[in-house]
Each structure stands twice: as C-alpha cells, then as structure tokens.
Amino acid sequence: MSTFKIHTLGCGSAKPTLRHQPSSTVIDHRGNLFMVDCGEGAQHAFQRHRLKFSRLGHIFLTHLHGDHVLGLPGLISSLGLGGAGGKMVIHTFADGKRILNRIFNFFSGDLPFEVEFNVIREEEAVILDTPSLTVRTIPLDHRVPAVGFVFEEKPGLRHIKRDMIDFHQVPFSMINRIKGGEDFVKPDGTVIPNVMLTSPPTPPLSYAHISDTAYMPEIAEKIGPVNLLFHETTYLDSHSAEAAQRGHSTARQAAMVARDAGAGALLTGHYSSRYKNDEDFRKEALDIFPNVILNREGLVTPLD
Ligand SMILES: [Zn+2]
Structure with a gap:
C-alpha cells in the first residue's frame, strides 16, 4: 500500500477538448492531500477520485494562466458550503493573492474556514516544511512567471x-x-x-511537478533524482519551434530532462488539443528515456 500517490485530475492544456480536462494534480502523502493547479472541473474530478476535501490543506499554483487556476473559485466556493472549519493555504505569486482574494471575497465572503496565502516568487526556495515533507520551487521559462514544485519526503526513523x-x-x-x-x-x-x-530507514520518496515551461536543460540538476517526474509534454518534436515560442516543451525534451535528472519515471501531460493520439507522446519520450508513464485523467501513480 503506497503512502505517496499522484492523482491526475486533468492533463490537457488550455484549449478545451472532450478528451482531456485542464491541469490539476493531487499528491496524496500519507493521507494528506496537496493540489497542484486547479483547472476548471477539478472539484468534480477530485470527487471522482474519491478523495476527501477534509484532507486537502494546500493548493499550489504553478502560474496564473486560466487553464491552471479557473477551477479554484468554484472549489473554494463549494468547500464553503461544507461548513467545515480549518485552513486552506494557497501558494501563489503576489498577483494570484490579489486577484483570488477579490474573487473569493465577492463570491464566498463568509467562508467557514480560513484561506491563507503564501506568496511565492519565481526563485528557488523551500516554501513548505512539515514534519514529514518539504516542498520547494524551481523557476521555469513560460510566457508569465512560473515555477515547478518538488515534493520531498523527509528521511524517516530507523x-x-x-x-x-x-x-x-x-x-x-x-x-x-x-x-x-x-x-x-x-x-x-x-x-x-x-x-x-x-x-536503515525506508529511503525517502520524491515527486517533481514541472509545468508549464520551455525546454530548460539546466533544471535537470535542480530537480535531482526524484522517483517520479511530471514534466509537461504539450507538443511533439515536429512542433518544437512552436513549443519554444509558446513557452512549452516537447515529449522528447521532457524525456531528456527526466534522463538528465536521473528520475525513476516520467509522467507525461498538458497535451495540446491538436494531437488525437496520446500514444505518440509516449513513443517519442521512449526514444530517450525508458520509463514513461502515459498520463490520463483518473490515473493514480504510486511512488513506491
Ligand atoms: Zn500556461
């Protein structure tokens, strides 16, 4: 029974399709839930995964594009109906705090729980430190400020x-x-x-979430040998020029980062709507890196 699991709520990109949901991922670490990005429909997908809202205490936003954020007003509003107390911490840039505060105040003025903003910057920093886990940021190269997140378990006791x-x-x-x-x-x-x-203690597990970004060879070293790397694969290599121009990566480039980081496995995603066959992402990545997990909505990936 894994104690560290990655739930894929949505792995599509900005343009809506009926095949994929916008970006959202939930990390389940020993029953504590951490959401990364919250595209439209995330709250429904969350329920389809049979996850418990009461276990969700942190939401991390990689950047402020609609397909990563616009599910959040609905989610917070719905959580308000539940009447449960407690606290939700949203990790986002200063602009995210400013905008989301206004939206929450307007639609969900009297929330029964506290919403706290942890303002992050586009820099390398540890942004969360709990007794069992740390989360750190890695600056990315997108059209707006963006960071990736690395979730690292602390070494356990012997x-x-x-x-x-x-x-x-x-x-x-x-x-x-x-x-x-x-x-x-x-x-x-x-x-x-x-x-x-x-x-000896069980070796600590780690997960990196890298989206959205142009290909950055230098982040491999910053990511390190994580057990699982989610790296966006918005495009195939045949569109590498467009990928670079739009601040995205190809499946081949994601696989190169996974290889250079020494990751245990690569999880694909953030697929452009132009492609009809997701298998092509896997095939392209497999040319470079042997352990590729083809992402899809509903997928649960255990780290151990
Ligand atoms: Zn984006």
Missing part, C-alpha cells in the same frame, strides 16, 4: 529489530532515541551499537 530490542532489554522509553540512531548503554556500561538494534 526501523527497530524487535528481537534484538527484547534480547538487550531496551526500555520502552528509549525506543524513539534508538530509532533516531542512538546506541544503547546497558546498566552495566556495555554499549550496544545502534546498527545491532535497527535497520
């Missing part, structure tokens, strides 16, 4: 070896310190090294 704990009669009060890496000193002064009492 796993105790129950039989050795019992054998050396380690008291219950010491267990957390042992999990943290301390040796155990017996009452007679004998030191039991931590490696005899524990096994």
